[in-house]
Amino acid sequence: MIKNYFLRHAQVFFYSLGQLTRTPVATFLTVAVIAITLAMPAGLYVAIENLQRLASGWEDNGQISLFLKQDVASAASEKLADKIRRLPGVSWVDTISREAALAEFKRLSGFGDALNALDRNPLPVVLVVHPATQHMHPDKLQALLNELRRHNEVDIAQLDLEWVRRLHAMLELARQVVMILAGGLAVAVLLIIGNTIRLAVLNRRDEIEITKLIGGTNAFIRRPFLYAGTLQGLLGALLAWLLLSLSLLILSHPIHRLAGLYESQFEVENLGFLATLALIGAGGLLGWLGSRLAVSRHLRAIEPR
Numbered sequence: 001m002i003k004n005y006f007l008r009h010a011q012v013f014f015y016s017l018g019q020l021t022r023t024p025v026a027t028f029l030t031v032a033v034i035a036i037t038l039a040m041p042a043g044l045y046v047a048i049e050n051l052q053r054l055a056s057g058w059e060d061n062g063q064i065s066l067f068l069k070q071d072v073a074s075a076a077s078e079k080l081a082d083k084i085r086r087l088p089g090v091s092w093v094d095t096i097s098r099e100a101a102l103a104e105f106k107r108l109s110g111f112g113d114a115l116n117a118l119d120r121n122p123l124p125v126v127l128v129v130h131p132a133t134q135h136m137h138p139d140k141l142q143a144l145l146n147e148l149r150r151h152n153e154v155d156i157a158q159l160d161l162e163w164v165r166r167l168h169a170m171l172e173l174a175r176q177v178v179m180i181l182a183g184g185l186a187v188a189v190l191l192i193i194g195n196t197i198r199l200a201v202l203n204r205r206d207e208i209e210i211t212k213l214i215g216g217t218n219a220f221i222r223r224p225f226l227y228a229g230t231l232q233g234l235l236g237a238l239l240a241w242l243l244l245s246l247s248l249l250i251l252s253h254p255i256h257r258l259a260g261l262y263e264s265q266f267e268v269e270n271l272g273f274l275a276t277l278a279l280i281g282a283g284g285l286l287g288w289l290g291s292r293l294a295v296s297r298h299l300r301a302i303e304p305r
Contacts, residue, residue: 016227019200027232030196034236034283037189039243041182042271042279046244048174050268051167064145066127067156077125080153089132089144096126124155138165186286189236193229193290200225201298208299218299225295226288233287237280245270 020027066084068077074097081093101123129148131141141159149157201208211221248270259266271279 012223013227016224016231019224020228020231030192030232031235031239033192034189034232035239035243037185038237038240038279038283041178041185042240042244043247044178044181046271048171048178052171054266064129064131064148065158066129066148066154068125068127068153069155070124072125072153074125076153077127080151081127084127084129084148089140091130091132093130094128096128098123098125101126138168189286190290193232193287194294196232197225197229197291197294198298200228201295221299222295226291229287229291230284231287233283234280237283241271241276241279
């Protein structure tokens with residue numbers, strides 16, 4: 001019983017596949033339109049995920065600079081550095097002495113001779129606080145910054161990650177836009193496959209009427225159309241993945257060269273395994289649903305004369 005069930009489905013599958021290969025141009029055009037429609041939200045999703053990875057890399061370089069007051073002695077600054085190192089959100093702390101800060105400023109500013117004329121060193125001791133990995137998030141960094149500001153020895157506490165916070169907000173907005181766009185394009189795929197199946201049903205009207213005359217059920221007649229729609233959706237999703245991979249391959253070299261100019265090892269990543277399965281599954285599901293809606297509607301209108 002089970003063997004016959006799968007055998008019938010296998011026969012219908014290969015029959016539907018044969019029907020598609022008999023009209024290669026029409027099939028290719030339908031699959032290509034589906035592929036382009038699916039590739040658009042998939043490409044935006046990949047872009048957002050890569051931007052998220054890039055932003056995470058920038059966050060990992062986040063550090064807090066504590067400029068101590070001028071009257072804080074070296075011993076007091078080391079004591080404060082040890083105290084900060086014991087905080088749960090801190091990985092390590094670097095101390096930049098006033099002498100080291102002045103020497104660095106002379107080297108980078110080009111005003112070494114002018115700075116030598118100063119009676120005293122105007123630069124304070126600086127503590128560079130490196131947050132722990134689990135605190136590399138704008139909200140947690142802000143909380144750590146507020147805690148460090150409360151120390152009496154600290155004159156200025158600086159953290160320049162506000163632009164990262166804005167980037168996170170923009171990425172979240174972009175995700176919502178992609179979801180809305182994906183929903184609209186999913187409806188477009190349903191319409192494309194539905195119209196294709198509708199034409200196939202109308203072209204085989206006489207065959208359907210004869211099948212009903214000899215006792216064929218709607219489920220039996222519907223089955224090859226469902227397979228045809230599902231196959232078109234699956235092929236469209238696979239072609240969408242190929243288009244996306246080809247686009248990333250073309251862009252990988254320019255992006256790698258641009259990243260190199262900023263001394264970054266950033267590499268563009270394609271859809272992951274689960275995301276690829278989701279894309280292919282979505283294509284097959286939309287194909288099945290679009291064909292089912294179309295064929296069910298038109299089968300009810302076709303009755304033997």
